[in-house]
Amino acid sequence: MAFCFSFHSFSQILEPVKWESEIEKISDTEYNLIFKANIDKGWYIYSQNKVDKDGFAPITFFEYRNQDDNYKLEGVTSEPSVAPVFDEIFEENVVKFKDQAQFKQKITVLNADFNQIEIYVEYQTCDNEKCIPGDYTFNLSLDGSAIEKEEVTVDERSKQLSEALDLNVTGWDKYEKQTTDGKGFFGIFLLGFLGGLIALLTPCVFPMIPLTVSFFTKSSGDSKKGLFNSILYGLFIFLIYVLLSIPFHVMDSLDSGILNTISTNVTLNIIFFVIFIVFSFSFFGYFELTLPQSWSAAMDSKANKIGGIVGIFFMALTLAIVSFSCTGPILGGLLGSTMASDASAMQLSMGMGGFGLALALPFTLFAMFPKWLNSLPKSGGWLNTVKVVLGFLELALALKFLSNADLVEHWGLLKREVFIGLWVIIGIGLALYLFGKIKFPHDGLLQKLSKVRITTGILVVAFVIYLLPGLTNTKYANLKLLSGFPPPMFYSLYEKASECPLDLNCYKDLEEGVAAAKAENKPILLDFTGWACVNCRKMEEQVWSTPEVYDVLLKDYVIISLYVDDRKELPEEEQFQYLRSNGTVKDIEDIGDKWTALQTINFQNNSQPYYALLDHNMGLLNHPTGNTPNEDVYAEWLKTGLENFKKQTALGKK
Template sequence: MKYLLNLLLFVLFFINSISAQVLEPVKWNVSVDKVSNTEYNLIYTADIESHWHLYSQNLPEGGAIPTEFIYDSLSKTNDFKLIGKAQESKSITKFDKVFQMDLTYFDSEATFTQKIEILNPSITSIEAEISYQACDDKMCIFESELVTFNLPATAPKKQSNIIDPVKWTSEAKKISETEYEIIYTGLIDDHWHFYSQIEGEDMGPIPTAFTFEDSEDYVLLGETSESKTKTVFEQAFQMEVRYFENQAIFKQRFKILNPELKSITAEVFYQACDDEKCLAPTVFEFNTSLDGQAQRTEVIGLDAASQAKSEALNLGVTGWDNYKKEAIAKKSNFTIFFLGFLGGLIALLTPCVFPMIPLTVSFFTKSASDSKKGLANSILYGFFIFLIYVLLSLPFHVLDSLDPEILNNISTNVTLNIIFFVIFIAFAFSFFGYFELTLPHSWSAALDNKANSIGGIIGIFFMAMTLAIVSFSCTGPILGTLLGSSLTSDGGAMQLTAGMSGFGLALALPFTLFAMFPKWLNSLPKSGGWLNTVKVVLGFIEIALALKFLSNADLVKHWGILPREVFIGLWIIIGIGLLLYLLGKIKFPHDGPFKKISFSKGAFIFLVAAFVVYLIPGLTNTKYANLKLLSGFPPPLPYSLYEKDSECPLGLNCYKDLEAGIAAAKEQNKPIMLDFTGYACVNCRKMEEQVWSQDKIYQILNDNYIIISLYVDDRKELPEAEQFKYIKANGLVKKIKTIGDQWATLQTVNFQNNSQPFYVLLNHDMELLNHTTAYTPNEDEYLEWLKNGLENFKK
């Protein structure tokens, strides 16, 4: 057998010697990914021809030759050192009849990533040799190839929060005199992925899409093909999805009609996600040369106007070393936890949940063989109820977008806000009793059956699941409110988890406590018409909240259908409707006979009436129109039916055009305050209506600063002549089509931040006058920040 194997290897070597001049089944590309100031990932990408395969680094002795990466400079210098062994992309392991052993190899493509640490700061490149064996069904070849990694320049001092997990390359292959195939390769960072082109569900992930310019110079031959994807069930979308990890390869064939054509332009639209979050969809533009030159994350041949406008976005801000970069503390989640807890308490008073307290407690106390076991089971039951609601929030962490190019993606997305508006209106009419939102009866029946048939801890868990499903028709609208408000806030998924935790805790506590102390059940009020009253009140609240989402869409698109006074007027009408219902003047389908008003109901009527009266000044054009307690809910003060002297908050003099604002600052010799804001930004409204409205702060802003308010979510398109393509430092292209695109990009380019509100104080030479700041509800702190910037300007 040994001699036979040697003879076989000799034959393979002989075949290789006569074929090496023409066979090149593996093509290598290399790139560098900077991990830190001293650590880099060296990335080797192999494009493997059909029917060929490349072997792994990790093979048993006596078989095929493994792939190996050799760094000659390691033995000669101390410029860098390897950290561990090169990591491989997903491979295939099968029994090889030739070598009579299991061998690991790659089909179509392979990626190897070697992490290194730089020891010599002056090193600019690293050379390596790739030694590998590739085989098909008939022959094998043995090759070595020298490659060079050019290390990127040292990063600037300012740290960036911008995430860019996909690096793109493209290369054209000539098939015949008139046909070409272009290969588009996406190299994906560890733990990240993006989706297949054939994700077809409306509510699923955003599929990758390639678009090509309409041209008379070529025609497309077939569809864009893609490499193998991974199919998994994603909780976030409740469906199976297909996505790429490590590397994605797309191929498109072209028939060339114009022999003079030098390159082909294409765009790829994709969304990258990791286990915790998704970036907003990104567009990358290719301009692939037909002469075989590979394009590596760079854009070729953009027009001079785009180049100039891209450069103009960089303000050249200086003075970073004079001030500590502010560490913006994340907002506490305690408030939304408390609101979730309050929502859970409200859910207890609904007809779906309240009657289940005595039923489930009775079940657990009777099923326990002794009091200690009954106590333990009731505690475990309460814990499972809490856990179920916490787990419901976890899938939404993948939706917590941090893409700096499309800010406030959820809160300013018109379609999503309209969907929330419609859902909340449906919830409201469900609460009014016109129809009932329920999950399929088979779900609750199946779970109830499992709870009775499966003993121990698993049975208790299914009882908790039964409660969650049976009570859905009442808890669903409350959870929908929590979901909508949390995902449109700055805290995103973390605030949603906090809110769901509070909701689950409030729902679980009574079941646990009444199981511990069954006699308390006698003190519970009996089910009756009061439960339906609670549902109807919640219906009125749902309609009020629905208007907030419609207002978000209206603000962003400038429809003008919900100005501030119309919004407040509708809330007043809703409040009056609620008062009439509580007083028995209007009724809904499931209401019983009107009963005498109790003390608690009378107190609630008084609170509703007081709230309606509080809203009335909001309809006027006076200083009392600023309803500070509701800052962030109604549209901003300038978005009004009344003619305003200024379109700026509180009637301040501000500019919405950067160049005009800078020119005014120079003319009046005043410092500049850049105000990065958004129409749908709740904290921006709170700052304007609660902090800026204070006399001392208002005076210093009005008299001593030029405010330039830049709305990053403004969807109004720029004039066609002013639209351009922005080239980022990594070579990606962002199309600047709207006013919001322009200001959002300017913020990330100059300040490496994409949150709002965000405030910057500058002099006329674009030098910082103080550290940047964000949401600052403390009036004294914000005033001191403004005063300090003014003093530095005068110096």
């Protein structure tokens, strides 16, 4: 299947490609199946074939199902003849189709009783900024008779409740409709790359570098062949880690909000919390986590038996399995950091790709420059120190998952000051370890503190000092560098003026908020947010907190904050089934489900944070926007909306 890349993660509900089909009868047993892709202006889809075989650009893929002995394909699926062009998104030469593309496949029927054929097409459609994965299933009748297709329906009550969520938002033609990204792909890639570099410095991976490179350079007998095998080995390591993210692409294509649902699921967050606690104690050296030895033995056996390119792949797979006890917790941290926000499957792929690239590079570089091996530090106690430090970091990260569950369920276990206090304790423990005051099972005798250890210890102490104001109820408690990780400032042990960000006035119910806006004659800031949304906290604590933004929010707007991950169950009479545009059904059972559906219906978007400025009649006052880290840009956006509201109000009075 085509490997699916998407370079924007705003999960907007778009369908730029509409498919049509027809059947052309050639003889009693021969038919041409014709598929037409009608493509919106500014969009395009890709060819079935790559121009650059090593490139990352996607392809259009046709799968002809229920063949068996019913029919056979004659030749390949034809497509328009178009010259390759350079694609700026993937930075390679590609063949792509605009406006309309026709694909044709000739078949020969082998079974006289066969009449209905199913064809699945998977593709990717892009414009100049973003790419969206798509798929379509054709159910065709060879004799032209109608095919009875089971129609997905919902009951009348569900239809009415779905329609009630339609706010009939107007004014789209007045303002440029903007989309919003989640965490930048380059940042996620770098985060993954950093994780891979850290994994290289663990006892499970570091000693493998000289051993593996020596194996390839010496066993091949030919230096060029050894270099080729080393490069191939590194490539397979990279691909293995990228492939681990594929299931998340499948889930994301079935339900564009599934990753957000997973990241805010209470049970999963508790499971992650427990797993990370286990990971941390494993890194401390109290026990070792490994995948079953039979797995690595089986992979190693296949590598030895098969040899060649396939054998090298199994060698790479063996490394991934053997090193799991060290890479698993780091990969878990990467998964947690991407899934704990407005996640997309592509973000995870980028992170995993960065991780795999960092692991793969040394095996290739040292094979190219074998003399560099002499500069590698010798294995020793420092490797265990790295593991223990990672153990402390895993312990701190585990609290984030418990905090997510606590926020969604409002248990009150990890209020902001409790969370920061536990991080202070963990930081003190790490500092004491680095300065040699405490030891763990696999630590040897520490005769002298190294410069690296002393420097790292000083940085940890400085971080602990930075955390201390977060325990207070002062203006210094807003730890902007950590925005999104600790619970929000209003989730506090201290009594707050409101349960809203920065003690602002806000409403968590749409009808109440609209009524208040009318009563106060103020415009509405509709804030789609989440308890476990990292970028939402960053916006509130880094942008909303600035005077130019805070004053406008406090004095001039009515804020309606709708939490899409609020798992409080709706009354039974308010629960219903929502029929998505792709024909699937979503059960609306809790408050978060309701607000997610409302956002999707009215704004064709399900990323958070997402902000819309509205008047009392649900008319837009400015284009909706999302994560806007620049406070000046966000302040100007608010002020423009306020000016437009005042103009409308003045015209209404006339």
